[in-house]
Amino acid sequence: MALAPGAASSTDPQVGDEGTSPHIDAPELRLFVMALFFIFGGITSLNDVLIPKLKELFTLNYMQAMLVQTAFFAAYAIISIPGAALVKRVGYMRGAAIGLVTMMAGCLLFIPASASATFGVFLFALFVLAGGVTIIQVVANPLISLLGPVKTTHSRLTFAQAFNSLGTTIFPYVGTIIMLGSLAAVSAADLSGAELAAYRVAETAAIERAYLGLALALAVIAGVVWFNRNRLKGEKHDGGSILKSFDLMRRLRFGFGASCIFLYVGAEVAIGSFIVNYMMQENVLGLTEPSAGKLIPFYWGGALVGRFIGSALLRMINPGKILAFNAACAIGLILLSTHTTGVVSGYSYLAIGLMNSIMFPTIFSLACEGLGKRAADGSGVICVMIVGGAVIPPLTGHLADVTGSLELALGLPALCYAVIALFGWFARKPLAA
Numbered sequence: 001m002a003l004a005p006g007a008a009s010s011t012d013p014q015v016g017d018e019g020t021s022p023h024i025d026a027p028e029l030r031l032f033v034m035a036l037f038f039i040f041g042g043i044t045s046l047n048d049v050l051i052p053k054l055k056e057l058f059t060l061n062y063m064q065a066m067l068v069q070t071a072f073f074a075a076y077a078i079i080s081i082p083g084a085a086l087v088k089r090v091g092y093m094r095g096a097a098i099g100l101v102t103m104m105a106g107c108l109l110f111i112p113a114s115a116s117a118t119f120g121v122f123l124f125a126l127f128v129l130a131g132g133v134t135i136i137q138v139v140a141n142p143l144i145s146l147l148g149p150v151k152t153t154h155s156r157l158t159f160a161q162a163f164n165s166l167g168t169t170i171f172p173y174v175g176t177i178i179m180l181g182s183l184a185a186v187s188a189a190d191l192s193g194a195e196l197a198a199y200r201v202a203e204t205a206a207i208e209r210a211y212l213g214l215a216l217a218l219a220v221i222a223g224v225v226w227f228n229r230n231r232l233k234g235e236k237h238d239g240g241s242i243l244k245s246f247d248l249m250r251r252l253r254f255g256f257g258a259s260c261i262f263l264y265v266g267a268e269v270a271i272g273s274f275i276v277n278y279m280m281q282e283n284v285l286g287l288t289e290p291s292a293g294k295l296i297p298f299y300w301g302g303a304l305v306g307r308f309i310g311s312a313l314l315r316m317i318n319p320g321k322i323l324a325f326n327a328a329c330a331i332g333l334i335l336l337s338t339h340t341t342g343v344v345s346g347y348s349y350l351a352i353g354l355m356n357s358i359m360f361p362t363i364f365s366l367a368c369e370g371l372g373k374r375a376a377d378g379s380g381v382i383c384v385m386i387v388g389g390a391v392i393p394p395l396t397g398h399l400a401d402v403t404g405s406l407e408l409a410l411g412l413p414a415l416c417y418a419v420i421a422l423f424g425w426f427a428r429k430p431l432a433a
Contacts, residue, residue: 041171047068062397064397066273165301179207323421326424337410
């Protein structure tokens with residue numbers, strides 16, 4: 001079962017001094033951690049399906065539609081630090097159970113959201129759901145770094161993230177069939193009054209069904225975790241104030257890396273959020289909304305494949321150099337997509353997912369290198385920086401609205417990747433002891 005950030009297990013009860021890392025010898029925990037990565041990855045990627053659905057139903061512009069991501073990723077800024085404090089207080093297993101139950105509550109809130117057919121209620125449901133995801137991520141990310149030798153941390157994190165990508169590949173395809181496949185021939189823009197209200201209630205019922213299914217699955221998993229809440233022995237946690245974590249931002253390597261997490265998540269989410277609308281453009285693939293939605297798994301599937309490949313390459317090639325290379329290739333693919341048309345434009349856009357593959361785990365591990373017993377603090381700060389997913393997508397949407405061009409708006413994610421490439425090159429040298 002999953003461990004919380006920066007603590008020791010009964011097999012390694014002493015947490016090392018700063019600059020060293022505890023090593024937990026508990027292989028049975030890995031399956032649970034992989035399952036957590038799968039779940040929160042899949043749920044997060046469902047936003048890419050939800051955005052075009054709500055955009056049509058509530059006749060939103062691009063920036064308004066991106067508020068879906070703002071509501072979701074804002075939870076990382078608000079919940080990460082309290083979530084880390086909670087896990088320190090109640091322990092790993094109970095913390096994971098609380099996160100899963102919170103996610104279940106968020107899914108159930110889609111019932112009143114659908115009944116009222118109100119955009120704001122959907123945003124609130126997403127925020128609660130993301131609060132649970134945040135707690136789970138605070139637990140899972142540093143744990144996987146503890147489940148093996150320090151020298152293979154980069155590889156192990158990337159391998160774990162592959163299960164995250166498996167969820168992001170499967171969930172959008174199923175979500176597209178359930179949520180986008182039901183879109184009626186009529187458009188919300190053509191309706192008003194009682195007819196519009198009835199249409200929204202009918203169409204949001206598909207969203208409700210999808211999240212009710214998730215709620216049931218989460219209830220089962222939470223029950224299993226709670227039943228096994230006392231299995232992990234010897235938990236130890238740093239009792240210091242979690243708010244002091246932010247003094248780590250004064251360290252150049254950590255501060256630069258944490259900022260790159262903000263930029264990476266923002267860029268990745270922005271590009272994923274626009275897949276459906278981008279592929280529907282006549283100069284790209286000119287697809288219908290359901291057909292475009294079924295291409296979302298190609299974007300996240302690229303990250304899945306890349307993470308399995310990356311977990312092997314990172315054992316042989318300098319992680320910083322690979323990060324810089326992938327970020328530069330992501331910029332190249334954006335330029336290729338925005339300066340071509342048809343199949344080349346569409347599939348070069350989707351191929352950005354392949355370049356994203358190793359970025360999060362590699363930035364995370366490079367930034368946290370040498371933190372030792374402050375790994376929990378570093379994880380909490382980095383989870384806060386995931387709020388980039390709440391900021392970069394609506395800014396990209398605003399650029400699309402004011403310029404009238406999704407292609408021009410992609411300049412912002414490209415700029416994010418440029419900064420990440422600089423960090424990779426900067427962090428290519430191991431941290432001095």
